[in-house]
Amino acid sequence: MVPPPADATRDRLLEVAGPLFAAKGFRDTGVTELCDAADCNVASINYHFGSKQDFYAAVLANAHRRAFSGSPMPEVPAGTAPEVEFATWLRWWISSMLHPNNPVWFQTLMTREMVDPTPALDTMVERSIRPMHTRLTAIVRNLLPKGKPIATVRQCTTSVLGQVLVYKHAAPVLQRLGSMPAQNNASLQQLADHIISFSLAGIAAAAANRAPSSTPSRRKR
């Protein structure tokens, strides 16, 4: 009835690898380093996962599972105003992305994959990114009039994404420029307020544009 330790080493490897890969990247993190951290033999990674590359993919897949298990994507009651749903979702996402109490390394791994893709990116996009992106796209679509072309929906969605991701992707630069928010609850809440109101206004402007597929704002040049 008591299950044997099963794959204790395997689990330990998955556990310790996330932060290490996040800190130095795939290439600069050696298997020796990883196995030392997991207190096992150098050959263990190849034994349990076949190769360093496959191990890395397993780390990402495993990370995704536990990254959002603590705070799942929020649902809103039917009939909620689209603006409120947008604000709720965005607060949740910003919190899980930027909150210093959350383990940050999964987000860092995703960032690294975005800048320097490995074969593991495809799986990651399908399993962790696309579901969130689909949800945000749906929310944004509800904020726009029915007839708006898909391109407009996508551009607005990407504008929202960019405002959040920049704090992950450009953190070292923003720090040097003095634009990095303090890592406390109040600051993050204010940042969320800013992005929400900025984005809602931006989306409203996109909604008001008369000719969806032309470029009316260029008439004035």
Add this chain to the structure above:
Amino acid sequence: MVPPPADATRDRLLEVAGPLFAAKGFRDTGVTELCDAADCNVASINYHFGSKQDFYAAVLANAHRRAFSGSPMPEVPAGTAPEVEFATWLRWWISSMLHPNNPVWFQTLMTREMVDPTPALDTMVERSIRPMHTRLTAIVRNLLPKGKPIATVRQCTTSVLGQVLVYKHAAPVLQRLGSMPAQNNASLQQLADHIISFSLAGIAAAAANRAPSSTPSRRKR
């Protein structure tokens, strides 16, 4: 009048290294590869620059000089409306960041530094990034009422930055999600139109917020 070639090899190395480092990153670009491209001996990098790391720093320091030589930051006549100045500057920046005809390797190098900073980042921030950031900050400040706190200016500026940078930082993911714009003039102009109108509306919303340092939008929770 023409000086002798002097350090022809040194210059050639600096010339060819940018695109190579941009394409594969510091770690994945070998000195052999670099020296082959510059048609010189493997030992040249260590001879002229001391080490691969120092050479990389030299490449970055040298890069910003030629990066914007073809299209310098635009100036507008005194008295130009702030919205127009914003639009002009943003069009220029988007074009130099995303236009496929431009040599994009400097932007890519900056992107890599942002995600995985090396000691060379400090120099790069001061020399290349801060001037542009200062300029954009000034433009955004002009779009806000005089009394707005610096934090609001910074958040708006960062929101603008993020909307553009996301197309560089998350390109592989956006491609897979179908959100990457076509790499032609018309698409990029439309994208610029979107970001300009989205951002102007967002900044206007930030300008209208009454209590700058409180979090008024959360009243509804």
Add this chain to the structure above:
Amino acid sequence: MVPPPADATRDRLLEVAGPLFAAKGFRDTGVTELCDAADCNVASINYHFGSKQDFYAAVLANAHRRAFSGSPMPEVPAGTAPEVEFATWLRWWISSMLHPNNPVWFQTLMTREMVDPTPALDTMVERSIRPMHTRLTAIVRNLLPKGKPIATVRQCTTSVLGQVLVYKHAAPVLQRLGSMPAQNNASLQQLADHIISFSLAGIAAAAANRAPSSTPSRRKR
């Protein structure tokens, strides 16, 4: 009456290992591969046989038993002409060595041992090779006059062996040189005809030489 499976795993390992060792050699056939083929644990080889090396020896020792079980060495009625016995035996041997329908892995294992001997070769020579060699030697001796020295018998026997073995030992080269016979019955029969008539003529010439231990054929130089 049927004994229980007893060492079923052990037997299965011996069964599957022959063809695998023959195909890739001792060094290039891994224990994992062998145990996968026998559908047993990686540790089985060391458990049942002590080491990979000892297992290999066991495979060779076990192999000769089943190698010729399908077509035993032919016997001829007393009084048969020596030439006919020679032809009969040679046809049988060529067929079991070269016929593609026969399982050739035992011959291939022997070939590998000849080129790269292991401690297992001694056993193999005594158990499998010497009986055949003794028989061929006896047949060849009957084709020579009584007084011929043993050295002549041996040289003739080896000349016969070499003509057959070359098709196993040098197969890859003969293929590239266009000298490999087609792998069908007719071709092999014609090859057997050739070797038989070539050898009988050669043996007859050796029989006719007057001074067995001198080198008469060199008189002409």
Add this chain to the structure above:
Amino acid sequence: MVPPPADATRDRLLEVAGPLFAAKGFRDTGVTELCDAADCNVASINYHFGSKQDFYAAVLANAHRRAFSGSPMPEVPAGTAPEVEFATWLRWWISSMLHPNNPVWFQTLMTREMVDPTPALDTMVERSIRPMHTRLTAIVRNLLPKGKPIATVRQCTTSVLGQVLVYKHAAPVLQRLGSMPAQNNASLQQLADHIISFSLAGIAAAAANRAPSSTPSRRKR
């Protein structure tokens, strides 16, 4: 005027590798072992030759050059009797193959390639084996009547080859069977005498066969 040592290490590696590869085979000879023998760094093989495999090919190519430089293939004056040419050539070949004073490792390398081919075999066949085979084939053809089919020429040639090669390919077995000739000049000369007279008689028998492409000897069965 004095040439620099040039590629001293490279030459030393080529020098020492032949005997080592011959003794243990490609797989069982490590680069560490090879480089220790050549008194150089482990990385030298990859530096000078790209890979262990390419190095092995270079060793074979180099070996072929010096293997026959001491005693080139013999030429006979025009008008020489075919039997004499055959004897002359065969004595030369047997001597360079089997004579104990000659460095034996190149022949051993060729033997290994025949039994366990590597990608280097193709080059070896074209560069060292085919020229000799072509020559022997031509000599054998002159011993046969004009109209004989090419298949007969090839079978006779292969019968000659096999009689010699067996002493290399099956040496460990022949030693155990007592059929290995003593490694001295007289024994080798007598062996050459035997193979020459045996083969000439065999070829004469093939020449006498009436129906070249049928199998007349089987009518009697």
Add this chain to the structure above:
DNA sequence: AATGAATGAGCCTTCATTCAT
């Protein structure tokens, strides 16, 4: 001033073997 050869530490991976169960 500049090179081409040479270095050695480190990389990931393979493999027969061992050990606790």
Add this chain to the structure above:
DNA sequence: GATGAATGAAGGCTCATTCAT
């Protein structure tokens, strides 16, 4: 009695760096 996990030594190879010239 037999297994699946784990081992560690060794494998070939890459790479920035160094050194004699």
